[in-house]
Amino acid sequence: MNTPRRRPQSRIGQPISRRSYLATSILVFVAIGLVWFVLTTSGIVSPIFLPSPGKVVSQLWTLALNGTLWDDLVASLYRIFVGFLIATAAAIPIGLMIGNFARWEAAIEPLVDFIRYMPVTAFVPLTILWTGTGDMQKFTIIFIGTFFQQVLMVMDNVKRVPRDFIGLGRTLDLSDMQILRRIVLPSAMPGIWDTVRITLGWSWTWLVLAELVAATSGLGYRITVSQRYFQTGTIIGYILLLGFLGLIADQVMKALGKRLFRQDTQH
Amino acid sequence: MTEPKLRIRGLGKTFHSDKRTVEALRGIDLDIALNEFVCLVGASGCGKSTLLSIVAGLQDHTVGEMAIDGDPILGPGLDRGVVFQSYTLLPWLTAQQNVEFALRAAGKDSAACRAIAREHLELVKLENFAGHYPAELSGGMKQRVAIARALSYRPKMLLMDEPFGALDALTRQQMQSLLTQIWEEHKLTVLFVTHDVEEAVFLADRIAVMAPSPGRIVQQFDVGLGRPRHEDLMETPEFMQMQRQVHRAILDAARPQAGAEA
Numbered sequence A: 001m002n003t004p005r006r007r008p009q010s011r012i013g014q015p016i017s018r019r020s021y022l023a024t025s026i027l028v029f030v031a032i033g034l035v036w037f038v039l040t041t042s043g044i045v046s047p048i049f050l051p052s053p054g055k056v057v058s059q060l061w062t063l064a065l066n067g068t069l070w071d072d073l074v075a076s077l078y079r080i081f082v083g084f085l086i087a088t089a090a091a092i093p094i095g096l097m098i099g100n101f102a103r104w105e106a107a108i109e110p111l112v113d114f115i116r117y118m119p120v121t122a123f124v125p126l127t128i129l130w131t132g133t134g135d136m137q138k139f140t141i142i143f144i145g146t147f148f149q150q151v152l153m154v155m156d157n158v159k160r161v162p163r164d165f166i167g168l169g170r171t172l173d174l175s176d177m178q179i180l181r182r183i184v185l186p187s188a189m190p191g192i193w194d195t196v197r198i199t200l201g202w203s204w205t206w207l208v209l210a211e212l213v214a215a216t217s218g219l220g221y222r223i224t225v226s227q228r229y230f231q232t233g234t235i236i237g238y239i240l241l242l243g244f245l246g247l248i249a250d251q252v253m254k255a256l257g258k259r260l261f262r263q264d265t266q267h
Numbered sequence B: 001m002t003e004p005k006l007r008i009r010g011l012g013k014t015f016h017s018d019k020r021t022v023e024a025l026r027g028i029d030l031d032i033a034l035n036e037f038v039c040l041v042g043a044s045g046c047g048k049s050t051l052l053s054i055v056a057g058l059q060d061h062t063v064g065e066m067a068i069d070g071d072p073i074l075g076p077g078l079d080r081g082v083v084f085q086s087y088t089l090l091p092w093l094t095a096q097q098n099v100e101f102a103l104r105a106a107g108k109d110s111a112a113c114r115a116i117a118r119e120h121l122e123l124v125k126l127e128n129f130a131g132h133y134p135a136e137l138s139g140g141m142k143q144r145v146a147i148a149r150a151l152s153y154r155p156k157m158l159l160m161d162e163p164f165g166a167l168d169a170l171t172r173q174q175m176q177s178l179l180t181q182i183w184e185e186h187k188l189t190v191l192f193v194t195h196d197v198e199e200a201v202f203l204a205d206r207i208a209v210m211a212p213s214p215g216r217i218v219q220q221f222d223v224g225l226g227r228p229r230h231e232d233l234m235e236t237p238e239f240m241q242m243q244r245q246v247h248r249a250i251l252d253a254a255r256p257q258a259g260a261e262a
């Protein structure tokens, strides 16, 4: 009478197919867009607070056609590129040193930890005093916002290199610097790449912050100006654009990382 | 009397941490002759790994002296090849490149690196896996590449710390046979740490039994079993007799009172 039934399988950690993964993700986007559409076209929400999706797109389109969007984008991308590059170029070698040498760690780690807890926002007025409101100030804010986090994360990446890898280098009579270059750095590279990818996302926030407060160009600047003229459509369009740019950057970094570190990620 | 390959005299090692000191090794005397295979056995925590890593030059010792061919050991060097228990193949290099990595460190030019690496992968029967990355190799294969790498630059001796410890029983037995075969053909001086008595008896010419707290060598056995050795040797009464003796010695050495009176 009572045939034994198979217990339902646990879904914890079970993968789903690529297609249904993608379909689910897109569905969520579409659903949110739909809610937005209904709220705005039915008149429940006033357009001054939330314009319709069509209005936002047409607003962006106008700005794209007259070149404003393009100029803003170029100005912001340039600042991110330079600011983030300087921070990363400094963080990797310093993180490598403090992750390997106790003296470096003692000298730098507590200091960085201290600075890391100072709110980046509080540095905005100071950096304007120091460097004005030009690109240099944006670089500085991006640097302060990312470098101190990156250093600690890279240190952590480096410390995860197995002790015996270093032992191997020593039994092969390599010098400390050779061990760092030939064993520790390549071994920590997949982790460092992830650190770079994650902190790149944060640096967008610091850029827009700096541009909101004091700038004459850039995505953040346009958002402030639009607020003055109640152009909610532009504000929302730019925020969506920022999200979209971040998503693309992240996906590109992920795909690149997978290619670059194919061997390491298979464990 | 001939000079031993490795000579250890009165070696001691004490670890100092903030709260306590641990005497990990005391009064270690050990000679290993040219082309002798010596296994170091003992209960967990009796200092086997510490001793091996001191001989490798990876750790300092507190007192005593060590020499290879009469030259004092002052640090790590290419005269000793080390195989670790953990997998130490570099994941971004193929099996072939992993061996070449060591050869390049030893100063060989790239043509020599390629040829010698190839030859040593053949020695461990992995010539067909030269282009594979570590993630594509089984645990046993990884350790075979690690052995090939440690042998490739012709060290004067091979130091191995439970290299087969992480492998399943069957693979471990295959690795023991392979290592014995390589040793019998090519002759090497080996110091091999294990806590598997069967493994020790199968591989070794001589077994040194260590006791804990402080770590010291309490007894040595000459394994009088002939060579070449094959797996079926393990079923012979002589083998089992030896295994029982060594096992007993380890148990006796690990008894608390044996440590207390030292």
Ligand SMILES: Nc1ncnc2c1ncn2[C@@H]1O[C@H](COP(=O)(O)OP(=O)(O)OP(=O)(O)O)[C@@H](O)[C@H]1O
Binding pocket: B015, B016, B017, B022, B024, B042, B043, B044, B045, B046, B047, B048, B049, B050, B051, B195, B215
């Ligand atoms: N870095 C260290 N600091 C303090 N004590 C240590 C350190 N390394 C080892 N010891 C101590 O020295 C003793 C010997 O350790 P060791 O790892 O050499 O033992 P072992 O015989 O290899 O054990 P196992 O069979 O478990 O590998 C242990 O009591 C251990 O706690």
Ligand SMILES: [Mg+2]
Binding pocket: B048, B049, B050
């Ligand atoms: Mg050990």
